[in-house]
Amino acid sequence: MQLLSKLLIVALMASAMFAKTYEIKFSHVVSPNTPKGKAADFFAKRAEELTNGQVKVKVFPNSQLYTDAAVMKAMKFNNVQMAAPSFSKFTSLVRELQLFDLPFLFRDVDHLHNVMDGEVGQILKDKVTAKGYVALDYWDNGFKHFSTNGEQLIKPSDAEGQKFRIMSSRVLEEQFKAVGAIPQVLPFSEVYSALQQGVVDGGENPLSNFYTKKFYEVQTSLTLSEHGYLGYLVVASDRFWNKLPDDIRKKVRQAMTEATEYERKLAAELESDFLKKVKEYSEKSGKLKIYKLSADEKKVWNKAMSEIYPKFYDSIGKDLIEKAINTK
Ligand code: SIN
Numbered sequence: 001m002q003l004l005s006k007l008l009i010v011a012l013m014a015s016a017m018f019a020k021t022y023e024i025k026f027s028h029v030v031s032p033n034t035p036k037g038k039a040a041d042f043f044a045k046r047a048e049e050l051t052n053g054q055v056k057v058k059v060f061p062n063s064q065l066y067t068d069a070a071v072m073k074a075m076k077f078n079n080v081q082m083a084a085p086s087f088s089k090f091t092s093l094v095r096e097l098q099l100f101d102l103p104f105l106f107r108d109v110d111h112l113h114n115v116m117d118g119e120v121g122q123i124l125k126d127k128v129t130a131k132g133y134v135a136l137d138y139w140d141n142g143f144k145h146f147s148t149n150g151e152q153l154i155k156p157s158d159a160e161g162q163k164f165r166i167m168s169s170r171v172l173e174e175q176f177k178a179v180g181a182i183p184q185v186l187p188f189s190e191v192y193s194a195l196q197q198g199v200v201d202g203g204e205n206p207l208s209n210f211y212t213k214k215f216y217e218v219q220t221s222l223t224l225s226e227h228g229y230l231g232y233l234v235v236a237s238d239r240f241w242n243k244l245p246d247d248i249r250k251k252v253r254q255a256m257t258e259a260t261e262y263e264r265k266l267a268a269e270l271e272s273d274f275l276k277k278v279k280e281y282s283e284k285s286g287k288l289k290i291y292k293l294s295a296d297e298k299k300v301w302n303k304a305m306s307e308i309y310p311k312f313y314d315s316i317g318k319d320l321i322e323k324a325i326n327t328k
Helices: 002-018 035-050 068-076 095-101 109-116 119-130 170-177 188-196 207-212 246-285 295-306 309-326
Strands: 022-027 055-060 133-148 163-166 182-185 202-205 221-237 289-292
Touching (some): 035 055, 055 246, 068 221, 095 170, 095 221, 109 221, 119 221, 133 207, 163 170, 170 182, 188 202, 202 207, 202 221, 207 246, 246 289
Parallel strands (some): 022 055, 221 289
8 A cells, every 4th residue: 555655645746847848938028026016927937836837937027128119019920929008909809999098988996897798899809819919917007197208197287398208109199189289109118218218208107017117217297197097918929828738728828817806806906006206206306296187177178188089980990989988
């Protein structure tokens, strides 16, 4: 009996030693201390734990490996296996994902989650899948706010003639044009220096990116506007994903489900923390003015920017936009 259990232990050890391992490179462009960065690290740990080390995930933050523009192509060739680009970065692949960029579309976080996790979110994931990627989960960042070195933004006409960095999205381009501003597409990795050198006057960011990338150091005003949303779709290379053995894939999926739950909770928790830190900087340095738009002021921005919706009835789909608006 003793011999039998010894043999069993030896056999188990041998199978663990010779078990095939799978490497996932997870590329993203933000700091490790953002909700996305922390969730990517969490996923790495859980995927390794759940597969007893058969899956090793290496996370590359801060555009170390790829910019968002390059990562989708790299994934096609299986040079990188996973990424979580913001919705705007899918524009050339699935233009309908620009839905999430529409200004003032989401009433609040609950509405946003009901859109992401409901019929609309599934339709969009299916479109990404049809392009040869595995669309996994939606991750949060937060509502965006304007910042600038030009005139502080309180009413839409304040934006006139100012240059704003945008992600590669036609919706964002039209959103700024609607208020007489000049949009300029730049990769995230170039935003700090573009603001510092005056290539652009301002930008739009959720607080986590604004704080962790220290954009506050190179901006003179921040307007808490919540005029749009920035979130992510986690995607995997289908060449990699579909070759995983079923049991391993199931465990990696489980790790992702847990990471998603963790990420969304964290994004909500960290929001007030980032705001506190930006306010502390503002008070201490006296170099950053912060202004919070009132509900009435937001209505004025909403009216000016939402006029662009009909321009996207063809590319995003009137039906899809209406479905999102009518989601409870
Ligand atoms: C990100 O949050 O992944 C980057 C967003 C941006 O490009 O502004």
